[in-house]
Amino acid sequence: METNHGAGPGQPVVVGVAPGQSPRVVGQAARFARQFGSELICACANPARFATGESADGSMTSASLDPDFADEGEAAFDPQLAADLGGILAGTDVSWRTLAIPGDVAHALGHLANTVDAAMIVVGTRERSLGGSIQELLSSSIAAKLARGQFRPVVVVPVGAKNEGRASGGSVE
Template structure:
């Protein structure tokens, strides 16, 4: 029997994200015997070419920036993911992507033929509300624009009698 995972679970990760998202994704990956692929998408860049093995060719939205032309992994995000997964024994890898988060997570899941995509709810507060108002919910976009199951991990649930809108 092979111990190499034949399926994948894709999870969207961002710096400072609570551990619940990655740990929930790891639970699903363990149950499915899958590799966990932790993907961080930089929305300030866009992808010119997807690489099969290695970083994608990506450039900043602002043409005046002199950033390197690849989707660079953020070592802080990778370290955060490693910390969240410590002791889980789930095989995992980290991918840096560039572009719209929903589009890039869906593309990666398609590329890997992933069993599912796991994301967290938006960050609490005004900044998260404004970002969602302008860009839309990543979870909702994934649910409506691709065919894989989407698991949404609540990060700041409100009680039934509370107003979930920001103050």
């Protein structure tokens, strides 16, 4: 499922988004898209689905990994997340759209970036906590997986910093 909010020239910027994510990640991705004069693609991956078809614009059809518990609503982009993105990006001159993409997050973002010939992929760090650090150590982070498997730039936006609301990444202008 895709929502389109205009179109922009040049190579798009792909940003990985998820419910509850710091708005700083999308804000920084929007700054890059504006500087490049390109479109921002806000992509949310669902590891419980797999691709069954794809278009040149990066949109995909998918099916549930578990057909016994298939919910076709899972294939659509989360309406609340889309509304949150709209609030973050309101008042900007950045053209953006949403995409729900199936599969492992790092693989799906990398595949999307390749499909649309993105200028870069933007992701955020996880919140800092003991549990998060152990989990990240045991299962490599999305950013690390992308960095190992991509030829295009992967930008990692730190979140959870004490100065998160300051000019370095608080608002999109």
